[in-house]
Amino acid sequence: MAAADRRTRILDAAEELFAVDGFDATPTARVAEAAKVPKGLVFYYFPRKIDLLLTLLQERLPSPTKDTLAGVVRRGDPAGSLLAMHRRLGLEDHDSLVLRTIIFRESGTHPEVRDHLRQLRRSLVELTEAALDQAVEWTVAKTLRRQAAETFVSVMLDHANARRAGGELPDVQGAAAVVALAVGAPGLA
Amino acid sequence: MAAADRRTRILDAAEELFAVDGFDATPTARVAEAAKVPKGLVFYYFPRKIDLLLTLLQERLPSPTKDTLAGVVRRGDPAGSLLAMHRRLGLEDHDSLVLRTIIFRESGTHPEVRDHLRQLRRSLVELTEAALDQAVEWTVAKTLRRQAAETFVSVMLDHANARRAGGELPDVQGAAAVVALAVGAPGLA
Amino acid sequence: MAAADRRTRILDAAEELFAVDGFDATPTARVAEAAKVPKGLVFYYFPRKIDLLLTLLQERLPSPTKDTLAGVVRRGDPAGSLLAMHRRLGLEDHDSLVLRTIIFRESGTHPEVRDHLRQLRRSLVELTEAALDQAVEWTVAKTLRRQAAETFVSVMLDHANARRAGGELPDVQGAAAVVALAVGAPGLA
Amino acid sequence: MAAADRRTRILDAAEELFAVDGFDATPTARVAEAAKVPKGLVFYYFPRKIDLLLTLLQERLPSPTKDTLAGVVRRGDPAGSLLAMHRRLGLEDHDSLVLRTIIFRESGTHPEVRDHLRQLRRSLVELTEAALDQAVEWTVAKTLRRQAAETFVSVMLDHANARRAGGELPDVQGAAAVVALAVGAPGLA
DNA sequence: AATGAATGAGAATTCATTCAT
DNA sequence: CATGAATGAATTCTCATTCAT
Structure with a gap:
């Protein structure tokens, strides 16, 4: 065709x-x-x-769903799980990267784009909370879980956003370790 | 004149x-x-x-210096210290906010601007490491300290960057708590 | 079909x-x-x-013919006859109105359209002369009859043309009275 | 300059x-x-x-004022006066003609232009009424005077409008005669 | 006979930058 | 020093018309 x-x-x-x-x-x-x-x-x-x-944005930026977690979360290893989730999210993929780059840059000036960004952040927080839930072997207080998730999402977004700047990238792996520690688990092996 | x-x-x-x-x-x-x-x-x-x-950028975006920490860091309260530092950095100030907004948006397209952003991130990480050092009563492993600092910086930048998007802002306070927990201290009171 | x-x-x-x-x-x-x-x-x-x-223009703008006068002209009442003719001409009709509107607007730029307008004016003058002839009980000098007819046609065309402008419309009824007076008959009752 | x-x-x-x-x-x-x-x-x-x-329209289309009548109206000769007024109005002048042409054509599509046209028609009717008043030696009924004026204005506008069509022009002189007759005066000498 | 994808020649408009004064 | 008139390249968008199917 x-x-x-x-x-x-x-x-x-x-x-x-x-x-x-x-x-x-x-x-x-x-x-x-x-x-x-x-x-x-x-x-x-x-x-x-x-x-x-x-x-x-509409055709090429699918919202991450719970499926994203299938096979990436390893019980007992929250840091590794977060990192794996990050990779699976494909923020390294050309497609995703490019699109996320675009949303960041244009979200200030184009309202329609802004909505996409808001939506993306929300989905990511939910997903990260779910990942933490599944990976951690004990119960984490709701508030802390939310804070941990938001922290990790900020790092992921900052990472995606920083790529185009070409400078040093924020250390997602380190952040995963930090977050894992915060919820009581040991850092990355 | x-x-x-x-x-x-x-x-x-x-x-x-x-x-x-x-x-x-x-x-x-x-x-x-x-x-x-x-x-x-x-x-x-x-x-x-x-x-x-x-x-x-040259005249109105002063790099944060060690002075920034004077009077904001409270030994024994890393979470509170980070939050206080964030406030002091004035990412809420009109001036700073505006300029940081600009750097984010233009850093991809204008190389000179990009350098400023890189520089800003580096200064912030150093500053945050210093803050953690001063606030925590025990010794934190170098790597962890760096990871914790980078994580917090990502959240601060994501916060500044997200403001113009108009949506929910990332929770800097929560991130401070998470980071504090990660370095072994209790969260925010 | x-x-x-x-x-x-x-x-x-x-x-x-x-x-x-x-x-x-x-x-x-x-x-x-x-x-x-x-x-x-x-x-x-x-x-x-x-x-x-x-x-x-070709299919939907029929030239007015003598038939148009059948039943509308009342001997002894030129003013009423002109007015009735005007109504019968259907310059109020959607179709006619629309098309006349078009010719006016486009006649300056499209030669083919211009010819239609010229033709329309001529037919209308002839028709109006005939109407006057039939309505007036005495003989009107040729020149005067022509002048009276042309005057009334101008008013009708100005009327059609003015409709789209949306402002006050020229007073066709008044013009009919004026023309009738000019050819020696009393105005409208 | x-x-x-x-x-x-x-x-x-x-x-x-x-x-x-x-x-x-x-x-x-x-x-x-x-x-x-x-x-x-x-x-x-x-x-x-x-x-x-x-x-x-704003700079080059002055509304006709009472001054226009100075020296053109001849008491006792309404037909001649109307004709002289028409000439003085300069609907033959390049400037006026062109602009009036424009207003007619664009008045349907551009609201601002439409207002000018409305205004022009009103001014012309007033002017013509004044001219009739001054030229006629007896009193003309208000209604008739208005109808006569509107009729003549329609003819003048139709004339201006028809010029660009390139066909036969409506006969302004004839209309002046007709209108004069209607208000009781003899036609043109 | 019917169609909708394709095209390219303009159209209005914007704007950084220059420069004479 | 200061300025506002001037410029033209660039940009978004429109649309009549063509044509393969």
């Missing part, structure tokens, strides 16, 4: 360029060029430039 | 507008208008638009 | 939209949308956009 | 082109070209295209 193919190529190009140069700094013409389609086609599929971004 | 005054007004206006609307989305003409100076004057003082941003 | 039906729907939609928004400001895509037909079909039936307009 | 001069040239060019081709059909680029100024300058003076039109 040539049509679907070209639409996909446009999204691919937009994803890449928005992540590298930023949404505002990327002319639609460059998206078209990178996708090797005529300029008009971009607007045929995405009438406004912002629709490119919105479509990326 | 009228000249210095007008230059200051330009920077004030730029700071505000860049924070609210973003650097790219703010025309220099609007900066001039907000500063109530003629458009030409902006370019007289800041030949290129990017110089406005760079000057803001 | 599905085919004829769809063609009709296209013309209906075009008529409405051209009248409301103007010919230039109405994209063919919107015509297709309003007609609930695929965009390609519009160009299938009307290869160039202007053909939509031309077809409307 | 070069600046004022260039602004004027832009308005001159816009006036001419809008009248000939219509507002919508005239690209600002063509206005710039005709005015022999760079494209950017047009937008410097008139930020939106519609501002060109609005400025034209």
Whole structure:
């Protein structure tokens, strides 16, 4: 199907360029060029430039679900479990990374994007709480569990956000250890 | 001194507008208008638009120094100390907030800005390590101390970064408690 | 007949939209949308956009004929007769109104449309002269009759033209009275 | 003053082109070209295209005032007076004609323009009533005077409007005679 | 006969930057 | 020193029209 193919190529190009140069700094013409389609086609599929971004978020940024934890959580090893979850979340994946990068940068200026970010944070906190629950062998106080989860999520988001800055990345592994310690478990082996 | 005054007004206006609307989305003409100076004057003082941003970072974003800790660290209360430090850092202050917002957003696109962000993160980690050192009554392993500090810094940056998104803010207080627990101290009272 | 039906729907939609928004400001895509037909079909039936307009004029703008006067002219009452003729002409009718609106607006830019307007004016003058002839009980000088007719036609056209402006409409009834007086008859009762 | 001069040239060019081709059909680029100024300058003076039109109406379409009648009304000759008034109104003048042409065409689509047209009609009716008053040697009933004035105004507007159609023009002179007859005076000599 | 994907030539508008005064 | 008029390259978006299927 040539049509679907070209639409996909446009999204691919937009994803890449928005992540590298930023949404505002990327002319639609460059998206078209990178996708090797005529300029008009971009607007045929995405009438406004912002629709490119919105479509990326809707089609390519699935909210993490409980399934994400299947096979990654190891009872008795909260630090390792958090780290494994982080990897599974694919914040290292090109796709996810790029999209998360985009959301961070544009969330201040585009309301629709902001909602996605809020939603993402909430899902991640829930997921991390569940992971802690499953990994820890004793009961953790609700408040502490929430605080621990939020802390780890902040680190993950800061990590994703910092990647594009190119500097040193926050140490997710270290954070996993810290959080694990806080909930009473020993750090990473 | 009228000249210095007008230059200051330009920077004030730029700071505000860049924070609210973003650097790219703010025309220099609007900066001039907000500063109530003629458009030409902006370019007289800041030949290129990017110089406005760079000057803001250089003149208004002082690296946090050890002095920051004076009077905020309470021995025996690491969680409280971290929280106090966070407040003192003034990430709540208008000035700091605005500038940090700017660095986050622009760091991906403007290399000069990126360097500032890197530098900021490094200073903050050092500062947090020092705070932990002073607040904790026993010795914390170097690695753990560093991990704990980085974790807290991530949360502070994520917090600053999230403000403009307008959603729920990460819980800095909770993170302070988590980090304190991790280094062996009880959480916040 | 599905085919004829769809063609009709296209013309209906075009008529409405051209009248409301103007010919230039109405994209063919919107015509297709309003007609609930695929965009390609519009160009299938009307290869160039202007053909939509031309077809409307040809098929839906019948020249007024002498028949128009049947039953509306009352001997001895020129003012009433002119008014009745005006009503019968259906410049109040949706169809006529819309189309006349279109011709006025587009006649300056589209030569083909201009010819229709010229033709319309001529027919109307002839018709009005005939109406006066039949309504007036004495003989009116040729020149005066022509002048009276032209005056009334101007008022009718100005009236049709003014409708879309939405402001006060010229007073056709008053004009009928004036014209009747001019040819020697008393005004409207 | 070069600046004022260039602004004027832009308005001159816009006036001419809008009248000939219509507002919508005239690209600002063509206005710039005709005015022999760079494209950017047009937008410097008139930020939106519609501002060109609005400025034209505001600066170049003076409402007719009572002064218009000075020296044109001849007591005892209403028909001649109306005709003289029509000439004095300069609906033949390039400026007026062009602008009136524009208002007619655009009044349907641009609300701001519509108001100008309404205003113009009202002023003209008042003026014509005054002219009749001064020219007629006896008293004319108020209603009749108003009807006569409105009739003549319709003809004048229809005349202005018809010019761009290029066809036969309505006969203003004839209308003046008709109206004069209606108010009891003999037609044109 | 019908269609919707595709195209590219403009269109309006924005804006950093220059520069004469 | 200061300024505001001037510029033109760049950008988003529109749309009539074509055409393969």
